[in-house]
Ligand SMILES: Cc1cc2nc3c(=O)[nH]c(=O)nc-3n(C[C@H](O)[C@H](O)[C@H](O)COP(=O)(O)OP(=O)(O)OC[C@H]3O[C@@H](n4cnc5c(N)ncnc54)[C@H](O)[C@@H]3O)c2cc1C
Ligand code: FES
């Protein structure tokens with residue numbers, strides 16, 4: 392392995408200063424789970440890794456306010472999974488984390504590393520997109536918010552500059568929102584999925600006030616299925632309307648063909664699983680989200 | 684700090700030690716160099732759990748963890764001795780149930796089962812299967828492993 396240095400700065404400012412946008416070998420590091428795999432595969436030859444794990448502890452916090460839950464980029468996936476706040480208010484996120492990788496990976500992998508990795512097969516990006524999350528990105532002297540769709544620009548590609556870091560993810564609270572994520576694996580259960588489908592529905596009485604339907608894994612980045620969303624708007628959610636929206640999703644999606652299935656097969660998977668995910672999201676009852 | 688070897692200090696199974704490590708070295712490589720062979724690299728990708736160790740009380744895959752990051756931590760491995768005969772309830776239960784054939788995966792299963800029982804003293808079979816789903820046994824001793832975890836849970840409850 393080519394030599395490199397691993398630095399563990401104590402502050403975010405110091406970490407930002409250690410990054411170098413001119414050198415692609417300089418990389419931030421969270422839990423290092425994805426980085427080490429890329430290094431083992433020869434896909435990444437770093438000159439310097441800037442580990443974030445010893446920066447100010449507040450970047451690990453999970454904080455709830457009246458209108459949002461904000462999760463620090465350094466929070467481990469396990470700490471999010473076990474957070475009482477998350478379990479109560481975002482049960483779909485806690486459920487999704489239970490089947491993401493395994494206990495040991497979740498103990499070390501961070502939310503920031505998870506989102507910056509931008510492997511299209513990952514579970515959290517579509518789910519967080521459905522939850523309308525915004526990602527707080529910090530540069531030297533600048534700060535911006537990006538939606539998941541603005542952050543992830545393609546296959547392993549993000550809009551992060553070489554000297555920018557993800558510092559937090561803000562998930563807005565919505566009254567009467569139900570959410571669900573389905574990971575559809577066509578080979579072994581622990582394989583990457585053929586598709587991931589995330590749905591968030593805002594209810595108004597027995598009707599859908601607003602819907603977000605996001606497809607992952609079968610496409611190169613988390614992709615909203617806008618025709619399906621439009622088909623749901625204002626409807627009473629039941630088998631028939633779920634089926635209609637799922638047909639719209641299957642028509643508009645452009646799944647890619649790979650070892651996990653042909654494009655035509657994945658289109659049928661989309662039809663079946665969008666319907667099921669919609670029905671699950673409709674029944675999801677976060678604590679405190681009173682039905683209106 | 685540089686690309687050269689670095690001295691790290693940490694607690695290994697209760698004893699303070701210092702070691703010189705290269706930046707690319709992973710935890711399994713370091714432990715093997717220190718003469719501890721219980722954590723072993725098999726898949727090298729975080730999938731199988733053969734390389735499990737505990738760092739500051741959390742189970743991690745040693746194959747996906749840089750050794751330099753052990754600096755100032757407490758590390759427990761399967762070599763950590765317990766009680767009079769050196770074995771804890773989980774190890775006794777694994778032996779009693781014959782929860783292995785070749786034994787290659789056993790250290791990882793034992794450490795993960797200990798974690799599970801610490802968090803959940805009375806796990807259901809589903810909970811055991813779910814928690815251990817990131818550990819692979821090529822000899823497929825799974826039924827015996829599940830029985831061993833259930834036995835260990837009973838032994839622990841009887842003790843406390
Ligand atoms: C065995 C195994 C199974 C897995 N199974 C699943 C699964 O089922 N579902 C799933 O979704 N994922 C799965 N993964 C992927 C896993 O989710 C990622 O490896 C993990 O989330 C990456 O987080 P990390 O903190 O370790 O990132 P790192 O490896 O530290 O970093 C990943 C990337 O993000 C960059 N980065 C890190 N932190 C930041 C930051 N704060 N700001 C900007 N850039 C940053 C790094 O430079 C690097 O490019 C699996 C991984 C393994 C090893
Ligand atoms: S060798 Fe580390 S998990 Fe398989």
Ligand code: FES
Pocket residue numbers: 782783784785786787788789819820821822823824
């Ligand atoms: S006993 Fe042989 S791999 Fe598990």
